[in-house]
Amino acid sequence: MDIRVTKFNEYKETAEVKAILMFESKEDFHMKFEDEAINNAISYVIENKEFTGKKGELYTVNLLRKEAPSKLILVGAGKGEELTAETIRKSLGKLVKECLRLKATTLEINVPALRKHFDMEIAAKAIGEAVTMATYTFDTYKSDKKPVTLNVVTLLCCSQCDVSILEAAVKEGVALGEGNLITRALVxxxxxxxxxxxxxxxxxxxxxxxxxxxxxxxxxxxxxxxxxxxxxxxxxxxxxxxxxxxxxxxxxxxxxxxxxxxxxxxxxxxxxxxxxxxxxxxxxxxxxxxxxxxxxxxxxxxxxxxxxxxxxxxxxxxxxxxxxxxxxxxxxxxxxxxxxxxxxxxxxxxxxxxxxxxxxxxxxxxxxxxxxxxxxxxxxxxxxxxxxxxxxxxxxxxxxxxxxxxxxxxxxxxxxxxxxxxxxxxxxxxxxxxxxxxxxxxxxxxxxxxxxxxxxxxxxxxxxxxxxxxxxxxxxxxxxxxxxxxxxxxxxxxxx
CATH class of the missing domain: 3.40.630.10 (Zn peptidases)
Incomplete structure (x- = not known):
């Protein structure tokens, strides 16, 4: 799997699934994107209290269109002051498994509010770990194997972030994830x-x-x-x-x-x-x-x-x-x-x-x-x-x-x-x-x-x-x- 780090203003591609990490804080709910369908979906879901941003919460929206992104997933991160690397791992693991269920091949992860609540380098490492580890299942001896369709994940960060530092953190996270998978596969x-x-x-x-x-x-x-x-x-x-x-x-x-x-x-x-x-x-x-x-x-x-x-x-x-x-x-x-x-x-x-x-x-x-x-x-x-x-x-x-x-x-x-x-x-x-x-x-x-x-x-x-x-x-x-x-x-x- 290819895990990339890109600044919002330099991202030229569009993934099948757009995921947004959101906190319980009301001010984080007022973020705006260029895609009006995304903005409307977020507004509707929040106004109807179908998503609150609580830790462990996941909400998938079918945007009912052929062009990408065709799915929007809101990922709850809980209270910003209580955020930990493990919360990020768990939230991203849940997200990846949902993408596998949807048979998505590409995913973009938007973390617009993360920088003010948490260390981005630690977060990037945790994301690398979770994305790598969540894709594994032991099906070696099954005749009806389900292939992992997700092959490109892009972490979108703000313009103030140092991409090279975050790339290094993701690399270490992926290496940790791979070591974990080697262990699991042997056992x-x-x-x-x-x-x-x-x-x-x-x-x-x-x-x-x-x-x-x-x-x-x-x-x-x-x-x-x-x-x-x-x-x-x-x-x-x-x-x-x-x-x-x-x-x-x-x-x-x-x-x-x-x-x-x-x-x-x-x-x-x-x-x-x-x-x-x-x-x-x-x-x-x-x-x-x-x-x-x-x-x-x-x-x-x-x-x-x-x-x-x-x-x-x-x-x-x-x-x-x-x-x-x-x-x-x-x-x-x-x-x-x-x-x-x-x-x-x-x-x-x-x-x-x-x-x-x-x-x-x-x-x-x-x-x-x-x-x-x-x-x-x-x-x-x-x-x-x-x-x-x-x-x-x-x-x-x-x-x-x-x-x-x-x-x-x-x-x-x-x-x-x-x-x-x-x-x-x-x-x-x-x-x-x-x-x-x-x-x-x-x-x-x-x-x-x-x-x-x-x-x-x-x-x-x-x-x-x-x-x-x-x-x-x-x-x-x-x-x-x-x-x-x-x-x-x-x-x-x-x-x-």
């Missing part, structure tokens, strides 16, 4: 298609398209690295594991400052011998949501050419049942040398993550680490689908995450990491246990990973509640995967 793929090998190929293809380096390690190489915990989970499947390492080295002036991202890459999880009930297993194709998030984030980081050094690692595998599968009661090793008593084979993600964390610290020499994973059902019980649960060893690092979360409207919530919780994962016959009991499951799972971070500033993000859902969480999402974490990680890295 939505069924597990019979997206095996560990195919996930690795997806990362390689994304690296080629967006400009970051990808190295994939096979089973023998993983074993030679001493990644015993990761291999314990992986060995039960006929589909071999793949260790995926992605690199964007954008800051040659500070080679020792390397940001590490680790994503959980379980392309399917049966629970192993602690098998999940059928209802719980049906959606386990999403258990690589963390891996997808770091791949999506890397695409945006590389496309925007951030002056940062970033390495991302995914320990991709399946947790299956076979004669080779690990068992409850097994004692296994790890790349870090710590031993682990396996009390539950369905607590497998943390076993793959700890070896990936050790690898990224020792072999890639990262200076700080974020791991992101669909790790526990307990986080869904605690926070539902509204927020990402976070465990950390560094409050300043968490504060940076919280600021980034506000920018992209992906809520985070810090959980405590008291010593009492750490006691729950201390082993009886090994150094550690892979579960800490029935209570505080999200915290103890995070702290288990924390035992392997070697004092590096660290954040653990549990996205089990935010990764996917039957209903779209916002107006710019569709059902299924949300792309949770991709925009958040990019913004965190950018702001560091």
């Amino acid at each position: 939505n793929e069924p597990a019979n298609i997206l095996t560990p090998a195919e996930l690795a190929k997806g990362a390689e293809k994304t690296g080629e398209d967006y400009g970051f380096e990808v190295k994939v390690y096979n089973k023998e190489e993983i074993i030679s690295l001493g990644m015993e915990a990761y291999m314990a989970v992986a060995k039960g499947s006929a589909n071999e594991p793949k260790l995926i390492v992605m690199r964007h080295m954008g800051d040659s002036e500070n080679p020792e400052e390397i940001f590490g991202l680790v994503g959980k890459g379980l392309t399917f999880d049966t629970g192993g011998y602690c098998i999940k009930p059928g209802q719980s297993m049906a959606n386990m194709k999403t258990d690589m949501g963390g891996a997808a998030a770091v791949i999506g984030a890397m695409s945006t980081i590389a496309k925007m050419k951030l002056k940062k050094n970033v390495v991302a690692v995914v320990a991709a595998c399946e947790n299956m049942i076979s004669g080779e599968a690990y068992r409850p009661g097994d004692i296994i090793g790890s790349m870090a040398g710590k031993t682990i008593e396996v009390l539950n084979t369905d607590a497998e993600g943390r076993l793959t993550l700890v070896d990936a964390v050790t690898y990224i610290i020792r072999n890639e020499k990262v200076s700080r680490v974020v791991d992101i994973a669909t790790l526990t059902g307990a986080v869904v019980t605690a926070l539902g689908s509204a927020a990402i649960g976070v465990v950390t060893n560094d409050d300043n690092f968490y504060n940076s995450l919280e600021e980034a979360s506000k920018e992209v409207a992906e809520k985070v919530w810090k959980l405590p990491s008291f010593d009492e919780y750490k006691e729950q994962i201390k082993g009886e016959v090994a150094d550690l246990k892979n579960i800490g009991g029935p209570r505080a499951g999200t915290i103890t799972a995070g702290l288990f990973i924390g035992e392997f971070v070697e004092s590096k500033p660290w954040l653990h993000l549990d996205i089990a509640g935010t990764c996917a859902g039957e209903k779209p969480p916002t107006e710019y999402h569709s059902s299924g995967a949300t792309g949770s974490g991709a925009r958040l990680l990019y913004t965190l890295v950018k702001n560091q």
Whole structure:
């Protein structure tokens, strides 16, 4: 899709759909356009109180003519003093979906009153995000696909605006949107298609398209690295594991400052011998949501050419049942040398993550680490689908995450990491246990990973509640995967 920025007085084309962002303020209702049909339609709708400009309101007018614009859409933005970037994303997402319903090919977005209420650069970025994200739906395997008809969107701004600044903001918004869509597309793929090998190929293809380096390690190489915990989970499947390492080295002036991202890459999880009930297993194709998030984030980081050094690692595998599968009661090793008593084979993600964390610290020499994973059902019980649960060893690092979360409207919530919780994962016959009991499951799972971070500033993000859902969480999402974490990680890295 082509998203353009043009000043009102320089716009020479006419789109099929003319959209106007309007606020509740009465003075904003008296704007005039050269097209009298547009003016008359606005006046009629407002006089009859069919549109008030409230947040989330959308009103479509058929102008009953063949020439463009043939449709007028009024988009409510609420009170100007309460406007946020997320309000703009939601309003524009709703607008784009209406245009898709109308099968429109071109759209112009008029924002005549926006400049006096809000920062135009932030608004342009939010528009780029929303327009990109709202067009997606997962219909790969449907025979009656509905093609996306909308191909040109023009943002019209006032003559005082700097078009080049707004174009740059839209570009970043589109890159963020694309990273989100890459994440959603990967998570939505069924597990019979997206095996560990195919996930690795997806990362390689994304690296080629967006400009970051990808190295994939096979089973023998993983074993030679001493990644015993990761291999314990992986060995039960006929589909071999793949260790995926992605690199964007954008800051040659500070080679020792390397940001590490680790994503959980379980392309399917049966629970192993602690098998999940059928209802719980049906959606386990999403258990690589963390891996997808770091791949999506890397695409945006590389496309925007951030002056940062970033390495991302995914320990991709399946947790299956076979004669080779690990068992409850097994004692296994790890790349870090710590031993682990396996009390539950369905607590497998943390076993793959700890070896990936050790690898990224020792072999890639990262200076700080974020791991992101669909790790526990307990986080869904605690926070539902509204927020990402976070465990950390560094409050300043968490504060940076919280600021980034506000920018992209992906809520985070810090959980405590008291010593009492750490006691729950201390082993009886090994150094550690892979579960800490029935209570505080999200915290103890995070702290288990924390035992392997070697004092590096660290954040653990549990996205089990935010990764996917039957209903779209916002107006710019569709059902299924949300792309949770991709925009958040990019913004965190950018702001560091």
